Amino acid sequence: MNEEVRFGYIGLGNMGAPMAKRLVEWPGGLTVFDVRTEAMTPLAELGAALADSVADVAAAGIISVTVLNDEQVREVVSELAEHAKPGTVIAIHSTIRPETAVELADQLRPRDIHIVDAPVSGGGAAAANGELAVMVGADREVYERVKPAFKQFASMVIHAGEPGAGTRMKLARNMLTFVGYAAACEAMKLAEAGGISLQQLGRVVRHTDALTSGPGAIMVRDDMSVLEPDNFLYQSFTHARGLGEKDLSLALALGEETGVELPLAEIALKNLAAGLGVPHTSSTAKE
Numbered sequence: 441m442n443e444e445v446r447f448g449y450i451g452l453g454n455m456g457a458p459m460a461k462r463l464v465e466w467p468g469g470l471t472v473f474d475v476r477t478e479a480m481t482p483l484a485e486l487g488a489a490l491a492d493s494v495a496d497v498a499a500a501g502i503i504s505v506t507v508l509n510d511e512q513v514r515e516v517v518s519e520l521a522e523h524a525k526p527g528t529v530i531a532i533h534s535t536i537r538p539e540t541a542v543e544l545a546d547q548l549r550p551r552d553i554h555i556v557d558a559p560v561s562g563g564g565a566a567a568a569n570g571e572l573a574v575m576v577g578a579d580r581e582v583y584e585r586v587k588p589a590f591k592q593f594a595s596m597v598i599h600a601g602e603p604g605a606g607t608r609m610k611l612a613r614n615m616l617t618f619v620g621y622a623a624a625c626e627a628m629k630l631a632e633a634g635g636i637s638l639q640q641l642g643r644v645v646r647h648t649d650a651l652t653s654g655p656g657a658i659m660v661r662d663d664m665s666v667l668e669p670d671n672f673l674y675q676s677f678t679h680a681r682g683l684g685e686k687d688l689s690l691a692l693a694l695g696e697e698t699g700v701e702l703p704l705a706e707i708a709l710k711n712l713a714a715g716l717g718v719p720h721t722s723s724t725a726k727e
């Protein structure tokens with residue numbers, strides 16, 4: 441029954457266009473809208489119906505919105521809500537403030553219009569290949585309704601929790617990405633000062649990240665409390681702490697020798713043990 445519902449898509453930019461293309465064969469049909477006519481043309485050629493305005497998309501039962509910011513999200517949702525039928529689901533894929541999704545969900549729930557925040561991760565290529573990760577903030581029943589549609593452009597669909605939870609998860613995920621970028625820049629400065637080819641370093645990092653999963657390898661705990669010695673992660677995380685502190689100390693020594701400031705490495709050395717859940721005690725503290 442859910443697959444017979446018409447799907448609407450608003451915002452056909454770098455992410456929205458490939459996501460919408462994955463929906464052109466949706467059994468209930470696809471209606472798209474973008475303020476740029478040229479952005480809609482490729483979808484029309486694939487069989488999507490073109491809307492003349494945001495309001496025209498409101499007839500769809502499930503509507504995805506991929507626009508630039510909170511202000512545009514509020515404008516689009518407001519216009520859709522004026523024309524949408526009870527039971528309509530509006531999914532926001534834009535990365536916005538979590539409070540925006542919560543506020544819109546609270547405003548429209550009494551009218552039986554459901555706001556879902558469903559930010560995505562993986563980039564345009566993953567969208568085109570149907571391999572995105574989607575982090576969904578929604579009531580459980582609504583999540584189950586939209587999941588089959590989201591599976592058209594995503595290979596991972598996660599129910600993060602209530603409206604707003606999807607965005608909170610996305611912000612944590614992207615924080616890791618961009619802190620990682622900053623750390624990579626710091627590492628490149630150190631390598632360059634040490635006479636190392638940045639191209640070769642990049643090849644090594646990409647190769648080993650594919651093998652070890654990068655930071656995701658340690659994101660396996662239920663909470664951030666201190667690990668007890670009988671926890672199955674305790675030994676491996678203690679081992680990681682030792683390796684990390686040794687290597688960070690050596691990198692900082694090289695930075696001092698070459699005159700390269702490494703503030704992120706200093707923070708990492710300071711916080712690694714506690715972050716892993718295996719803080720130093722009087723018996724584990726280094727001499």
